[in-house]
Amino acid sequence: MLPPANMATSVGMLIRLGTSFVLKPASRRCPWMTVLLSPRRCAHSLRSSLYEHAREGYSHKPDLDMRIVCEEMEKVIANVESRKGDLQGTDVRDIVSVWHQLQEVRREISDLELQKKEISAQVRALADQHDKKVLPTLPEYEKARGKGREIRLSLSQLYPRESELEQQHYLRALRLPNTTHPSVPIGDESQARVIELVGEKPEFDFKVKGHLEIGEQLDLIRQRRLAHVSGHRSYYLRGVGARLQLALQNFALDILLRRGFVPMVVPDMLKGAVFEGCGMQPHAHQSQVYSIDPTRFTDLNLAGTGEVGVAGYFMDHAVNHKDLPVRTVCCSTCYRAETDTGRETWGLYRVHHFNKVEMFGVTADETGEESSQMLEEFLSLQKEIFSALELHYRVLDMPTQELGPPAYRKFDIEAWMPGRGSYGEISSASNCTDYQSRRLSVLYEREGGSLHYAHTVNATACAIPRTIIAILETHQTQDGTVRVPRALQPYVGSEGKPDWSIICPASPAQTGQRQGSHIALPDPSQPNARRLEEPNPMLAVHATD
Numbered sequence: 001m002l003p004p005a006n007m008a009t010s011v012g013m014l015i016r017l018g019t020s021f022v023l024k025p026a027s028r029r030c031p032w033m034t035v036l037l038s039p040r041r042c043a044h045s046l047r048s049s050l051y052e053h054a055r056e057g058y059s060h061k062p063d064l065d066m067r068i069v070c071e072e073m074e075k076v077i078a079n080v081e082s083r084k085g086d087l088q089g090t091d092v093r094d095i096v097s098v099w100h101q102l103q104e105v106r107r108e109i110s111d112l113e114l115q116k117k118e119i120s121a122q123v124r125a126l127a128d129q130h131d132k133k134v135l136p137t138l139p140e141y142e143k144a145r146g147k148g149r150e151i152r153l154s155l156s157q158l159y160p161r162e163s164e165l166e167q168q169h170y171l172r173a174l175r176l177p178n179t180t181h182p183s184v185p186i187g188d189e190s191q192a193r194v195i196e197l198v199g200e201k202p203e204f205d206f207k208v209k210g211h212l213e214i215g216e217q218l219d220l221i222r223q224r225r226l227a228h229v230s231g232h233r234s235y236y237l238r239g240v241g242a243r244l245q246l247a248l249q250n251f252a253l254d255i256l257l258r259r260g261f262v263p264m265v266v267p268d269m270l271k272g273a274v275f276e277g278c279g280m281q282p283h284a285h286q287s288q289v290y291s292i293d294p295t296r297f298t299d300l301n302l303a304g305t306g307e308v309g310v311a312g313y314f315m316d317h318a319v320n321h322k323d324l325p326v327r328t329v330c331c332s333t334c335y336r337a338e339t340d341t342g343r344e345t346w347g348l349y350r351v352h353h354f355n356k357v358e359m360f361g362v363t364a365d366e367t368g369e370e371s372s373q374m375l376e377e378f379l380s381l382q383k384e385i386f387s388a389l390e391l392h393y394r395v396l397d398m399p400t401q402e403l404g405p406p407a408y409r410k411f412d413i414e415a416w417m418p419g420r421g422s423y424g425e426i427s428s429a430s431n432c433t434d435y436q437s438r439r440l441s442v443l444y445e446r447e448g449g450s451l452h453y454a455h456t457v458n459a460t461a462c463a464i465p466r467t468i469i470a471i472l473e474t475h476q477t478q479d480g481t482v483r484v485p486r487a488l489q490p491y492v493g494s495e496g497k498p499d500w501s502i503i504c505p506a507s508p509a510q511t512g513q514r515q516g517s518h519i520a521l522p523d524p525s526q527p528n529a530r531r532l533e534e535p536n537p538m539l540a541v542h543a544t545d
Contacts, residue, residue: 065438083403358461
């Protein structure tokens, strides 16, 4: 589907970003867009930041492919019901009904506007041919003026109706998921299809430990006694633990930069419209998105993935066709609320903040296969990274209920984590086809100047905490140390253990064990204990051996 013809008129001059690719920015304000209603919630108490953003004129209105929804409604209903979302089949019928009403109102408006122009031309012609004093006595003049008043009255009723129907349309239709690849399994997570097993599952002749026990014994991870500092699901990496994070980031970046990826640094805080354009719901109940205090900062949210920041970079822009495909990579801090607090409450597997190296691609849609080919390419790069880290993992073709709204197809990679005794997800790769580009107006321009919606693909190159879990648990040794994979050794360094200090708790609230209504104080005879009457430092610091 082509973008609206008037979109081309709002595209500005070409801007070259280095020698990587070319973007054409759309105008900041869209002069062709008329604001008719102030933002309000519909009867279902829904909200669309993306629609509000467009209605205020900051970006183009989403151009959803309603032709497919209307012509293949039964297929769309089956697709919606196979996904895990809040839409039902009846919602799809309502969406189609509202869309037909909206189109009928727009046709009436278009016809009346055409008649209004014709009558205006008649009145001007009569005014040019006759004296002003004679005009009111002419029957045709009075008839034209009367018809004009009727048209203006009708338009004054139709325009608010159009705005009301348009709002109803977007508040529902924007919740529609992407179409689904025919090979995707139907059902929930249990229906995921294993398409490849890579590497050998490690075997141990000693009792394996979990990553948190290993990290605490090696002084790499601190997660205990942080409730009063940063709340639950937070953590510190220190010493070699911090270096391991930097090593993984740089290792993944080096691989991707050698393949021609364009590095980017992206904002951590973005508008809700960008999240929604990517298929996320920052205002939904139990959303995973952290929102900044709206009384101080209007509509700012912390990104849970670098994908949102990169997608925002391309929002309302056109890429030159000759520069496609575009491959970008960013390393960012990700923030997730993890409102389902009953799952993985300890360790690094499910935390509120973590660093991640993210791949993001923009392709053309000439053959319909470009984005599928990029998805395979990104998956191959993920496998290269995790194989170099000497991990055992499996590749899954994820079922419909695990795709989320934007994905046409998604592959997950799960690494074997011996301490957990199970596989754990360490990355995913999604082909979003034109789902995001139609909502965010991500376009490409052919040589003749015509604009078309691009396809977008995203994939995790390295989610740091979960990769650290897999490394610590897979490469642990009987003496309590961890073998560093050969590919990471140049990044971590091979020198001996640095003489970093370690800290031990000094306050009874941090060290004592609660017994009934009392706290058992630390034994002063123990070497790591401090007397409470000693000077005030909060933490006792001891040098390592």
